[in-house]
Amino acid sequence: MERKTAMKRESFYISTPIYYVNGEPHLGHAYTSIVADVLARYHRQSGIPTFFMTGTDEHGQKVEEAARAAGKTPKEFTDGMAELFKPLWKELNISNDHFIRTTDEDHEAVVAEVWKKMTDNGDIYLGEYEDFYCVHDETFWKEGQLLEGHLCPNPWCRRPVEKRKEKSYFFRLSKYQQPLLDYYREHPDFVLPEYRMNEVTSFVNGGLQDLSISRTSFSWGIPVPGDAEHVIYVWVDALFNYVSGIGYKSDRSRYEKFWPATVHLIGKDILRFHAIYWPAFLMSVGLPLPQHVYAHGFWNIEGQKMSKSLGNWINPREMVQTFGLDAFRYYLLREIPLGPDGDFMRSSLLNRINSDLANDLGNLLSRSVSMGFKFVSGVVPQPASEPDNQVARKALAVYAAYRESMDDLKTNKALSDIWELVSYLNRYIDEKAPWVMARDASKKRELEIVMYNLLEALRLISVMLKPFMPDSALKMLQQLGYENPDCDFDVAGRWGVLSEGMKLQKGSVLFPRIDIETVENKESAVTENKNETANIEKPAAPAPLAVSAAPAEKTLPEGLIEYDDFAKVQLKVGLVLEAEKVEGADKLLKLKVDTGEERTIVAGIALHYKPEQIVGKNIIVVANLKPRKLRGIVSNGMLLAATQKDGKLAIVTTDGPIEGGSRVG
């Protein structure tokens, strides 16, 4: 973000996405909320009116189904789920000013109202959405996806489907293609980081189609005004939380103060909704657009994607119990910049805690306070008469860098700025060797000044750390003798705030060093607790323990796979019965193939084979590949072909005739 932008901020409104309540909160949710919290706390400390909102997204078919499965009404179900998120945010010290639920009455009223506005502006029209329903699979398919004879394209089903023409309301998204592109050009920092802006622009450049924004297949949602058959598409519903939640209808003065939002913090997976649909909706309703949409990355776990099936789920609550809240918050913000993906590694977490927090910062505080008691009677000594000294200059330079980093939302840079001062102070102590001065009465005054510099610099560090580690920062300030500290930057962002005579306090170790044994003991304690605390509400799969210390037992040389992996691929011989060019596509042939059963395959070989050249040939088909729609036609499998360096292509076939459907492998 440009420095200029940052300087202009008169208010700061930051949002997280509202989290969909079909699952338990995990590391990803916690990360977004913690980042938003840090930024919100920072801006409050800067004296800027701040509003920080998070909440839950509670409508939609999945919730309706999950509720039914749990034997509850949707409302009962979502009430329970919302109560799962709120206490976690408390535990993580999330300082949101409001928690919105899309089932809130005034939210629903806002959505109905904006729907009407979009209708009045001619941006919503009733159209038809032709669907084919497979009763067995309970799935809707589009015409182009079906197999010949209107059969379900699921290879394990292939039953006849029913035609279901559904009426649906559409939003004229196509109309906003150019306005969006214009807006992006005028506001190149609308989407952050920059490379995400490029992605969005190129997507919109590729053309936008009108968006189906109502459903009749389920009822758990906000009804379309004037047409109770339909409920409003969840994303229309969900996105407007950002204005309803600050009082678009219920609290106009708050709304006026904070809208447009400063930044919507989101995960990269929902960028399209926030960077394309959302601004188009707002343009249609005639509301100003948010200043920034910031898409952050995902956390991998020990190099692998986080997934339930891998069992590497990270439960934030367990992290907090094992390592402490502030250490956890610190790690998430320090380890990676806000934007790219990160890797959550146990070893790097322990490393950060032991090196940065325990050895560098914790020990610095500890040795400083201890010297305070030994050498200057446990009170803040008199500062130097001339405040211009190297420590003050260094501290203020770091402070300035920190402010700039934070204003630019570079949280990890801000933390490394702070640590520059931390290690500077450790060096300062070594150079000055206060324990030597203490033996020499003539050095008394010099010793006092060194001690003052140390304590005051530590105070400034605490103030800078407060958005990241609110509890630890306060503990630090307490030990430094600063009772009832004022941390607002206009008061605290200066040199010389600690005053002579303030009484230091001995405190407990701020960040204990962690050794592996301790961690393992704690972890087993957490596991035992879990039986008591878990399953308050929902049928969640038992969450696996923290991060597994032991990676896979055996690792294969790079690039090799197990036989089992290969065996998943089902190869069959296919006899090509018919072939024709796909209309409107240069490279695609549509093949009808006998692989024991008849199936349609779309292959990108039209530049190399004419339809008649391939009919009657045996091909090798990957038979259990997930069906995929190409140019409106569902392809059930893929044929094998070899490509030469220069692009020449030849299909793989059998040596002599063999029955279609024969297994290959």
Next chain:
RNA sequence: GGCGGAGUAGCUCAGUUGGUUAGAGCAUGCGGCUCAUAUCCGCAGUGUCGGGGGUUCAAGUCCCUCCUCCGCUACCA
């Protein structure tokens, strides 16, 4: 296939508009201090800055090409 990004010390990365012996943190080795959470400080390194070619007095930094990885996207499957 198209567009974009990345490939720098064992690991994670920083390197602004091309300009002195290429940096930080962690890990490793040696030395020092004792106020401190066996913590801290100092020193030592190792790098053909992905490969090749080019522009320039001068390139990690610009241009071309190739390789590998990642993101988005598509008439890849």
